[in-house]
Amino acid sequence: MTIFFLSVLSIALIIAASELFSNAVEWLGDSFSLSNSTTGSLLAATGTALPETIIPIIAFLLGKSVNQIGIGAILGAPLMLATLTCFLMALTIIIMRLLKKRENLYFDIPKKPIIRDVLFFILNYLILFIASFIFNSRLFHVIAAVILIFSYIIYVVLSLRDKSGSQGECEELFFTKINGIKESAFFASLQLIVSLIILVAAGRLFVGQIEELGAGWGVSLFVISVIIAPFATELPEKYNSFRWLLKKKDTLALTNITGAMVFQSVIPVAIGLTATQWILGNATLEIILTPIISSLLILVSLLITKRLSAPLLFAFGAGYLFNLYILISSIT
Numbered sequence: 001m002t003i004f005f006l007s008v009l010s011i012a013l014i015i016a017a018s019e020l021f022s023n024a025v026e027w028l029g030d031s032f033s034l035s036n037s038t039t040g041s042l043l044a045a046t047g048t049a050l051p052e053t054i055i056p057i058i059a060f061l062l063g064k065s066v067n068q069i070g071i072g073a074i075l076g077a078p079l080m081l082a083t084l085t086c087f088l089m090a091l092t093i094i095i096m097r098l099l100k101k102r103e104n105l106y107f108d109i110p111k112k113p114i115i116r117d118v119l120f121f122i123l124n125y126l127i128l129f130i131a132s133f134i135f136n137s138r139l140f141h142v143i144a145a146v147i148l149i150f151s152y153i154i155y156v157v158l159s160l161r162d163k164s165g166s167q168g169e170c171e172e173l174f175f176t177k178i179n180g181i182k183e184s185a186f187f188a189s190l191q192l193i194v195s196l197i198i199l200v201a202a203g204r205l206f207v208g209q210i211e212e213l214g215a216g217w218g219v220s221l222f223v224i225s226v227i228i229a230p231f232a233t234e235l236p237e238k239y240n241s242f243r244w245l246l247k248k249k250d251t252l253a254l255t256n257i258t259g260a261m262v263f264q265s266v267i268p269v270a271i272g273l274t275a276t277q278w279i280l281g282n283a284t285l286e287i288i289l290t291p292i293i294s295s296l297l298i299l300v301s302l303l304i305t306k307r308l309s310a311p312l313l314f315a316f317g318a319g320y321l322f323n324l325y326i327l328i329s330s331i332t
Contacts, residue, residue: 045259051203072225087317117258
């Protein structure tokens with residue numbers, strides 16, 4: 001009962017913090033004249049990626065006994081974003097279309113920022129694949145980590161230069177809805193910091209409860225971290241994207257996901273490659289290849305058809321089910 005209560009409490013805190021975060025991010029992006037694609041890919045994606053980034057860091061600091069939690073969290077986050085989260089976003093658009101809240105089943109997005117994001121993710125994950133299964137040595141792990149960090153610097157520069165995807169006005173800051181308080185960068189930053197603190201703390205609380213549950217069931221820490229932990233740590237991205245989709249801010253919604261994938265393919269991976277021996281089993285091959293395949297399908301769709309359809313992303317749900325089956329089979 002205690003585990004259930006704390007799990008529900010942590011989820012409620014994550015949702016509340018996500019609302020605060022997305023509101024502050026929109027306001028800051030608008031006040032600094034950033035495009036929606038830049039706001040989504042950098043500000044929103046980086047901030048909401050902190051919960052799943054802090055988990056492997058904590059695991060690695062605790063020692064070798066929980067290294068599998070860290071590695072599983074690193075690989076599980078992009079897998080969920082590239083499959084289940086894309087599926088749920090597509091489902092949202094399909095339902096909105098059926099309810100006549102949208103005119104069609106296509107994302108209303110500029111293709112340039114999405115192409116940029118998925119290209120960087122594909123290249124970064126190919127480097128991870130090479131470092132994990134082809135040149136699996138300590139020296140190459142360090143080289144790969146340096147390359148990844150350098151690639152993210154380039155990504156940030158390109159993102160800041162992007163001016164595409166302006167959609168609508170931002171809402172009033174929650175922290176300034178009290179009469180007499182004027183909106184400002186200070187209160188927006190304060191709201192952002194508070195939301196991030198709550199996000200990290202609530203995400204860690206949720207994962208802690210899942211770890212206790214898994215220990216009681218005798219399930220491996222790696223499987224727990226790949227399957228269950230991302231449900232909490234990825235909740236901010238999911239919530240923010242669904243919130244923006246409902247408001248027809250598709251650029252913010254999609255770049256929030258693709259930008260998070262880029263961030264997670266660099267910072268947590270670089271930490272994992274340098275902080276551990278990074279020895280992966282054959283069961284992890286599909287976990288790395290599936291997000292690459294999903295990203296390639298998005299890239300091909302944008303390059304050939306010039307747009308991105310909800311039915312395509314809906315099909316990505318099969319990729320998550322496939323990996324879920326592989327993981328469950330590995331422990332039975």
